[in-house]
Amino acid sequence: MKNLSLPGPRGLAFDCVSKTLDSGLDAQAILDSALSSNDLARRDRGFITEVLYGYLRMRIRLQHVLGCFLSRPEGLPAPVLQVLGIASYEILHMDVPAYASVDWGVDSVKRLTRGKLGGLANAVLRKVARLAEDGVDIEFFRRNLHNEMKALSAYYACPQWIVELWIDSYGRETAIQYLEAQICPPAAGFAIDTSNDAGQDAAAALLLEKEFIASDGEAFAFHSGVRPAALEGLPDKVLFRQSYAARVALSILEPSSWPTPVWDACSGRGGKSRYLMHNDIKPVLASDPHLGRLTALKNEFPSISAFRGSAINPPIAAGTVGTALLDVPCSGLGVLSRRPDTKFKRSFEDTESLVLLQSKILDNGWKTVRKGGFLAYITCTLNPAENHGQIANFLKKNKDARLKKEWTTSPDSQLKEFFYSALLEKI
Structure with a gap:
């Protein structure tokens, strides 16, 4: 036709x-x-x-x-x-x-x-x-x-293979919560640079209005379709979109306690590096296979060393970073509400190949961390093999690794997005 x-x-x-x-x-x-x-x-x-x-x-x-x-x-x-x-x-x-x-x-x-x-x-x-x-x-x-x-x-x-995976992995009650969430619009997340006077005023107004689902004082999550008047007119360098659930997955690992420098190995457009810099965590190294994604970040934070590089084959010398931040490629099953087209692009076979890729990134990223340093691992998926199972296997292989923290978004989260994060220490 x-x-x-x-x-x-x-x-x-x-x-x-x-x-x-x-x-x-x-x-x-x-x-x-x-x-x-x-x-x-x-x-x-x-x-x-x-x-x-x-x-x-x-x-x-x-x-x-x-x-x-x-x-x-x-x-x-x-x-x-x-x-x-x-x-x-x-x-x-x-x-x-x-x-x-x-x-x-x-x-x-x-x-x-x-x-x-x-x-x-x-x-x-x-x-x-x-x-x-x-x-x-x-x-x-x-x-x-x-x-x-x-x-x-x-x-x-939702594809039947995902339904079966969730029921087998999490039990029927929790699986139904995940299934209900992925057919709903996700929360709208915004982060504000409160070091800017206009941004500080906007954040203060939003905290007073209390229309948000969740907030940490600088970032806010609103129900889909809600955009408060306090956000209108803020320039891009002050206000930017950011998944609140993704922000929590990072902040729960307490980055302020991380040894530096921090290498953001899968930086994408730099949301995680931006969070680190706004919280005075530096120096930060940011790399991504697509240098174009880092352009805005480099303009906003010239002090960040942003460069093209793959987490699979780290362009970082062994034992030179305090913390390796790995927001790894994953099947994305935790963010189907935001990226529903994923349901038609992924298969169970994809998850198996991603597990192997993540394992390689973990192994190679671990080599860049010095003794006493940390490795932060984050995914946006609901698949034990990519989350808890991946970290459990890594700990079995690496006796110099100790699990400091492990977290996942609650199944009843109003944000409708689900992340997993873990923090490992090299002992």
Whole structure:
């Protein structure tokens, strides 16, 4: 089928969904590109964002719902299924009049198929609208799938292998908490430079207003969609987005007690290095395979030694750093609420290869730490083999390593993101 553009904000949301699923690119990068290249009202920008992320979070559930009303969904072109899925998401999960979603879905399918499948789209979406009046609960999927694991996978819109992994690893009750969290929007996290007068005033105002979920005085977590007026107008060098759950995973390891220099070996865009510098922990070395990610950090903190380098083959001499900070590549199963496209990019086999990669990074990172120094290990996943199991295996192999602290986000966290962190001492 020839790809055709669809008009309006829904059309842009459809384009973002298609590019995310077809190209394998990161959903946020695709969204940023779409929003920056189109002159859109704030309301439309919010709508497109909600449709993209909401659809990706609920895609597996929506596919099963549509499968109840389509005899051969696999025979339909992918763009048609995506339009039906987006329209169904609006009908089932957004405060949008059902007729508007049905009309858009039918018109879009007609446009994509030159009128051939408009009748089918109309019939299916009207059935979805009737279903929405009764609600879609877990019992709906149990009746239609006759298999508990498949029903849980469909209802919680999560690949069955992840459902089974979590139930086997954490027990059913905790697994259900994780499953419920990953279909919800995550908390919006912001960090403020309170050494700046405007930043200090904004933080003080936010603490007085008490609209936040959590705060440490400089960083704040808000329910999705909340952006207090105190944040408006703050420049980028004072205010930046940062997952509050990720910040906790780092701060819980008490960086102020770390021997220096600290080598941030998987620095990405420098959020962890920025945290260290704002807390007067220095000197800091920051490396990443993609030097472009470090540009803003280098501009903000010229004193940071930021350079291109891989944690797999450290460009650091043995025994020269006080603390190696390893925020390692992982399967990302703890942040599916923020990165729902991960559900379609990862497989169980990926986790096995990542465990091997993490082990290599740990082994090589450990060599750079001097005696009496620390190694901090952080992941954003829910997989024991990458977390507790990884550290347990490392401790068995390295008799000069001692576990000082081990932590993971609570399953009932309102942040809807889950991290693991551990601190090891070289004795």
